[in-house]
Amino acid sequence: MGFDIDFLWTLIPDIFVGSLVTLAAAFAGSVGAIVVGLLLAAGARSGRAGRVVCTTLTEAIRLSPFLVHLYFLYFVLPVYGIVLPAPLIGVLALAVHFGAFLGEVFGAGIDSVPEGQIEAAKALSLRRFQIIGKVILPQMLRFVAAPTANYLISLLKTTPYLAVIGVPDMLGVAFDKASDTFRYVEPLTVAGILFLVYCTLIGGAARMLERRMKA
Amino acid sequence: MNFADLIVWMLKGTGVTLTVAGYSLAIAVPFALIFGVLQFRFGGKARFAITGFIEFWRSSSVIILLFFFYYVCPAFGLRLSGYTVSALVIGCNIGAYGSQAVRSALASLSEGQVEAGRSLGLTRNQILFLVELPQALRKIVPIAGNETIEILKTTANVSLIGLADITFRAKEAMQVAYQPAEIYTGLILIYVAICLPVAIATRRIAGKMTAKR
Numbered sequence: 001m002g003f004d005i006d007f008l009w010t011l012i013p014d015i016f017v018g019s020l021v022t023l024a025a026a027f028a029g030s031v032g033a034i035v036v037g038l039l040l041a042a043g044a045r046s047g048r049a050g051r052v053v054c055t056t057l058t059e060a061i062r063l064s065p066f067l068v069h070l071y072f073l074y075f076v077l078p079v080y081g082i083v084l085p086a087p088l089i090g091v092l093a094l095a096v097h098f099g100a101f102l103g104e105v106f107g108a109g110i111d112s113v114p115e116g117q118i119e120a121a122k123a124l125s126l127r128r129f130q131i132i133g134k135v136i137l138p139q140m141l142r143f144v145a146a147p148t149a150n151y152l153i154s155l156l157k158t159t160p161y162l163a164v165i166g167v168p169d170m171l172g173v174a175f176d177k178a179s180d181t182f183r184y185v186e187p188l189t190v191a192g193i194l195f196l197v198y199c200t201l202i203g204g205a206a207r208m209l210e211r212r213m214k215a
Numbered sequence: 216m217n218f219a220d221l222i223v224w225m226l227k228g229t230g231v232t233l234t235v236a237g238y239s240l241a242i243a244v245p246f247a248l249i250f251g252v253l254q255f256r257f258g259g260k261a262r263f264a265i266t267g268f269i270e271f272w273r274s275s276s277v278i279i280l281l282f283f284f285y286y287v288c289p290a291f292g293l294r295l296s297g298y299t300v301s302a303l304v305i306g307c308n309i310g311a312y313g314s315q316a317v318r319s320a321l322a323s324l325s326e327g328q329v330e331a332g333r334s335l336g337l338t339r340n341q342i343l344f345l346v347e348l349p350q351a352l353r354k355i356v357p358i359a360g361n362e363t364i365e366i367l368k369t370t371a372n373v374s375l376i377g378l379a380d381i382t383f384r385a386k387e388a389m390q391v392a393y394q395p396a397e398i399y400t401g402l403i404l405i406y407v408a409i410c411l412p413v414a415i416a417t418r419r420i421a422g423k424m425t426a427k428r
Binding site for chain 1: 270271274275276277278279280282283286287290291364368369370371372374375382385386389395396398399400402403406407410411414
């Protein structure tokens with residue numbers, strides 16, 4: 001078979017378009033994961049029932065593979081009459097899976113704010129949402145920034161799995177090209193290299209941001 | 216099929232899942248130790264090369280590498296079995312993560328440890344292996360546990376390159392009996408049942424170690 005460099009060049013435009021789908025899905029998944037994470041962290045800290053439900057859910061998600069969650073949402077939701085397009089299911093799976101991990105991070109962040117801070121805020125007669133928004137969140141943010149960035153990078157690296165349920169992301173496009181031409185080498189090489197470039201760039205940006213926040 | 220039959224069907228893949236996990240672990244542990252120590256120990260150009268190698272494995276996606284090695288290597292005459300490719304990719308990926316834990320644990324030790332070693336007349340390597348590493352390894356117990364769980368979960372990917380693990384069996388069951396709710400709920404429960412003991416054991420060991428000090 002060997003390596004056909006001319007064929008490789010013809011693949012780049014389509015796979016690049018696919019990579020934009022990957023980035024968009026990763027972005028939407030990140031926003032969703034942060035929302036899910038905050039909900040789980042808050043839920044686990046509000047009453048006994050909330051704690052049991054949220055921690056059980058978190059543990060079950062953390063201890064099973066992303067691929068299985070993806071299949072679960074893809075095959076099980078339609079049974080209950082919920083038919084969603086594949087990209088949306090992919091984003092949902094990313095949000096739920098990484099939301100569970102972020103929930104732990106956010107929870108630790110909330111617990112890292114000293115009790116005295118909340119008492120002081122109460123003594124100043126701040127309202128509940130003022131305490132959350134002006135006292136807890138800003139202090140928590142500094143604590144959770146680095147681990148959150150790590151999980152979001154890991155989310156980006158998980159996004160190619162969406163190809164498994166037929167989302168035309170970079171890996172999906174690469175596989176389409178491969179099955180059209182029976183040549184796997186070039187499409188997968190392009191997808192692999194492009195992905196490495198994205199991850200390195202975004203990882204580097206995150207590290208720079210972290211350094212700036214520390215300074 | 217009823218729920219119990221489905222579970223039994225899927226559990227037939229446990230052997231493959233655990234075998235892949237075992238092979239991966241056998242690659243990940245030495246990878247993490249060797250490259251973590253090398254990255255800590257060397258400076259300059261050597262460190263640059265080591266960091267580059269680690270970053271390659273850390274920055275790529277397991278699923279892309281899995282497909283890449285499985286489909287691309289044969290084109291260059293290198294035929295690797297599904298087991299080899301899986302163990303290689305999962306092992307190196309998780310090993311690269313682990314190497315960062317080893318490195319940062321080594322870096323977090325106080326300077327006084329090295330100075331004390333030096334004043335006892337130990338060589339730099341003796342300090343590394345007799346003073347620094349034993350303390351660092353203690354610190355990474357919880358991370359090692361988490362990475363083991365991560366390996367167990369990542370093995371689900373091998374179903375995509377045709378190894379008949381638990382996830383593969385679930386897809387088979389889907390073809391025999393289309394009962395997605397039962398099958399995939401059962402699949403999640405099986406993975407939780409496999410990983411939970413590791414999680415609990417890790418928490419216990421980590422707790423004991425901190426209590427001792």
